[in-house]
Amino acid sequence: MSEDCALCRILSGQIGSDPLYENETLVAMLNRWEPLSRGHALIFPKRHVASLHEMSVAELSDVLPIVKRLVVALDIGDYNVIQNNGALAHQTVFHAHFHLIPKWSESEGLGLTWNVVRGLDQSEVYARMIAHLVVDNTA
Numbered sequence: 001m002s003e004d005c006a007l008c009r010i011l012s013g014q015i016g017s018d019p020l021y022e023n024e025t026l027v028a029m030l031n032r033w034e035p036l037s038r039g040h041a042l043i044f045p046k047r048h049v050a051s052l053h054e055m056s057v058a059e060l061s062d063v064l065p066i067v068k069r070l071v072v073a074l075d076i077g078d079y080n081v082i083q084n085n086g087a088l089a090h091q092t093v094f095h096a097h098f099h100l101i102p103k104w105s106e107s108e109g110l111g112l113t114w115n116v117v118r119g120l121d122q123s124e125v126y127a128r129m130i131a132h133l134v135v136d137n138t139a
């Protein structure tokens with residue numbers, strides 16, 4: 001719990017919400033604060049952590065099944081699932097969370113631009129990733 005965190009304040013009931021789903025570690029609720037479309041939902045851990053990589057594997061493994069339940073409930077085929085980490089990556093609430101954003105039409109939902117860098121030299125970062133990649137499903 002972080003007193004200055006909006007999602008923690010929602011979890012503690014200090015800010016009202018429209019809950020959709022809850023289990024031992026995660027909650028899902030309607031994004032009534034800054035929705036991009038009807039049914040825009042937030043899924044996040046009850047435990048205050050800032051970023052995805054601070055979530056446990058157990059917390060992470062529950063996220064996509066919840067997203068699937070919400071998608072089935074919405075009965076939609078067009079939607080985005082997005083998760084931002086760090087200010088440069090457009091994270092504005094620093095409690096890890098996932099967005100499920102229905103794309104009902106061209107104008108309603110997530111607008112997205114891919115900044116593709118053609119010919120990018122990735123050899124150094126690729127070598128670093130391979131050298132330091134840890135396969136640990138328990139962390």
Ligand SMILES: [Zn+2]
Nearest residue numbers: 005008048095
């Ligand atoms: Zn928090």
